[in-house]
Amino acid sequence: MDKLDKLKENWQSEEHELPKVSFDKIYKILLKKSSSIVKWIFVISIIELLFWISLYFILPEDNINMMKELGLERVMYYCEIFHFFIFGIFIILFYKNYKSIQVTDSTNVLMQNILNTRKTVRYFVYYNVGMTIAFSIAIDTYLYNNSEKLYEVMGLAKQGIPKEGFANIFIISQIIVGFIIIALLILFYWLVYGILLKKLKGNYRELKKINS
Amino acid sequence: MNKKLEHRFVKLLETNQNIVHKICRLYTNDKDAHDDLFQEITIQLWRAFPKFRGDSKFSTWMYRVSLNTAITLYRKSKRQIDTQDFESISFKIKSEEYDDTTEQQLKLMYDAVKKLNDIDKALVFLYLEDKSYREISGTLGISEVNARVKMNRAKDKLRKILNP
16 A cells, blocks of 8 residues: 555654653653642632632522521621631642642652642541531521520511421421531532542552552 | 652653654644643553563553553543544645645545544554564554454555545
């Protein structure tokens, strides 16, 4: 096949036109895989923070007024500040992990960084789930103890809902909703961070194999 | 020890990187995809490097691992190349050496090679690299006779693509 042989001649003569990747760049590629996973962890945590912040803007005015009347406004405000402060610390830690992985040039340091990142993500998830559970318990207990006030604030009498048994029904529905929210939160973390952590673990194992 | 291994690997890859670039060019369509495949092959080579015992030449081992990676990824992503995309491929041919007809013919031939399936493409690639059937069979893990038969079939396919 003449044409294929002509292509072969041309193929051989084209070597000098191929791109050249430097020694340093190849070195960086070896470490890039873990770096991109850690970058995603950092990016997702920021998106998550933005999502939680945006929730406060779309919260209906009625809910805010209700919190005010129940005397929860100030507590909620401080809780939010505390929560976002901790969230911010985690974002800084994720960023530091990402940066340190980016500049690493040895597999030993990279392995250590992978372990650190995994640890940070685990603590982040524990904190968020733990905080949600603790916050739900605290709010529900407060509302249960102030169920009469809640009944008034919610204007349930006008809607013809009887006062008797309201507290029990309210607390049961709150517990069910709480469980669903926490389950969804765990599912979200398990899906998003779980997959990323699994990939990081795989990279760690490979690096360990190379090292041994 | 590990640092030495890394250094040795990077040095070897730097020297032999043309092999990877040529595979990338054949299996991808644009610069981004080329760079992605180059990175993926580099990582796969590095992962497999501890198993490289030096029984064969580094370049031979590189052909094997790189082609396997390209074929696997090609199958995973099913990055089949569309005919219309061929026009965008910059297949540079020195104008002083070839006239328009030759250039056109080479382009058509190159298009046809890219249309082949992943395995046939690997075969033709090694042929273009001027590898003997023995080397081709060793790289692709098939017998020498099988390599010849497959190569003849690939040539037939190319003929059919060029003269439908």
